Amino acid sequence: AQKVTQAQTEISVVEKEDVTLDCVYETRDTTYYLFWYKQPPSGELVFLIRRNSFDEQNEISGRYSWNFQKSTSSFNFTITASQVVDSAVYFCALSETGGGNKLTFGTGTQLKVEL
Amino acid sequence: EPEVTQTPSHQVTQMGQEVILRCVPISNHLYFYWYRQILGQKVEFLVSFYNNEISEKSEIFDDQFSVERPDGSNFTLKIRSTKLEDSAMYFCASRRLAGGTGELFFGEGSRLTVL
Numbered sequence: 001a002q003k004v005t006q007a008q009t010e011i012s013v014v015e016k017e018d019v020t021l022d023c024v025y026e027t028r029d030t031t032y033y034l035f036w037y038k039q040p041p042s043g044e045l046v047f048l049i050r051r052n053s054f055d056e057q058n059e060i061s062g063r064y065s066w067n068f069q070k071s072t073s074s075f076n077f078t079i080t081a082s083q084v085v086d087s088a089v090y091f092c093a094l095s096e097t098g099g100g101n102k103l104t105f106g107t108g109t110q111l112k113v114e115l
Numbered sequence: 116e117p118e119v120t121q122t123p124s125h126q127v128t129q130m131g132q133e134v135i136l137r138c139v140p141i142s143n144h145l146y147f148y149w150y151r152q153i154l155g156q157k158v159e160f161l162v163s164f165y166n167n168e169i170s171e172k173s174e175i176f177d178d179q180f181s182v183e184r185p186d187g188s189n190f191t192l193k194i195r196s197t198k199l200e201d202s203a204m205y206f207c208a209s210r211r212l213a214g215g216t217g218e219l220f221f222g223e224g225s226r227l228t229v230l
Contacts, residue, residue: 035219043204045158045221091158095219101210102148102160102171103219 002027004094006106013082013113021077021109023092029053034068034075035093035103045091051075082113117141121207121222129230131196136225138190138207147190148208148219149182151175158206164190197229 003026013019025034036048049059051068059066063080079086089110093103120139128134140147149161162172164182181193190209194201207222 037221042223043226044223045206047218047220050218093158101146102163102173103150103158104160105158107157 002029002032002094002096002104004092004104004106006092006109008109009107010110010112013111015084015113015115016081017113018078018080019082019111019113021079021090021092021111023075023077023106025073025075025092025094027094027096029096031097033095033097035095036066036075036077037091037093037105039089039091039108041088048077048090079111082111084113084115087111087113117220119207119209119220119222121205121225123225124223125226125228127228127230128197130199134194134197134201134227136192136194136205136207136227138192138209138222139188140190140207140209141211141220142188144209144211144220146170146210146212147182147184148210149192150206150208150221152204152206152224153200154203161192161205194227197227199229202227202229 005024032053034051038046038048056068065078067076089108091108092106095101095103122137147164150158151161152158160173162176162182163170179195183191204224204226206224208219210219
């Protein structure tokens with residue numbers, strides 16, 4: 001069965017600090033997809049990134065970067081020079097290619113960025 | 116930009132009442148989902164729907180729940196007799212492609228409060 005673990009329940013940083021959100025996953029599939037979603041206080045789920053299991057290249061998008069390491073089953077997310085607007089709950093999720101392609105979410109990390 | 120829309124944004128109901136949550140997925144999408152998030156907890160898969168039938172459902176999705184695509188555009192979640200523990204945010208999502216290859220678009224959620 002698939003499982004996603006986000007061990008950090010809550011992180012507080014001061015604006016402009018870099019912060020890394022950890023995500024560890026378990027799956028028996030060789031083909032799978034990993035996602036990060038942001039949930040601001042307003043409650044909606046905002047898609048940030050999708051990565052397939054065959055693409056281990058790290059990705060950078062502006063202040064966001066993702067480090068996918070199959071050897072440790074991790075897909076960590078780093079925000080560089082954090083801003084107050086980054087305050088949100090961040091969810092890591094996994095989708096296997098079979099079984100309806102549902103997403104299994106981690107428990108989320110609450111990020112608070114303070115001035 | 117196309118989006119998934121959900122109504123109502125918030126519904127308050129008495130225990131034992133029937134509730135219907137409505138979703139309009141993105142028009143060329145083929146796969147539809149409902150997820151649930153109890154306040155402060157992770158997002159949980161309820162059900163996936165493809166080709167006018169349920170393709171997968173979780174243990175949460177018991178006989179009190181049903182889904183329907185009555186007219187080719189709306190996708191509804193019905194809870195037949197609500198319980199206090201059904202209080203949650205319900206997210207509808209849709210995807211055009213199978214597997215993880217297509218981005219999963221989420222609606223803004225419908226908050227259900229059962230009194």
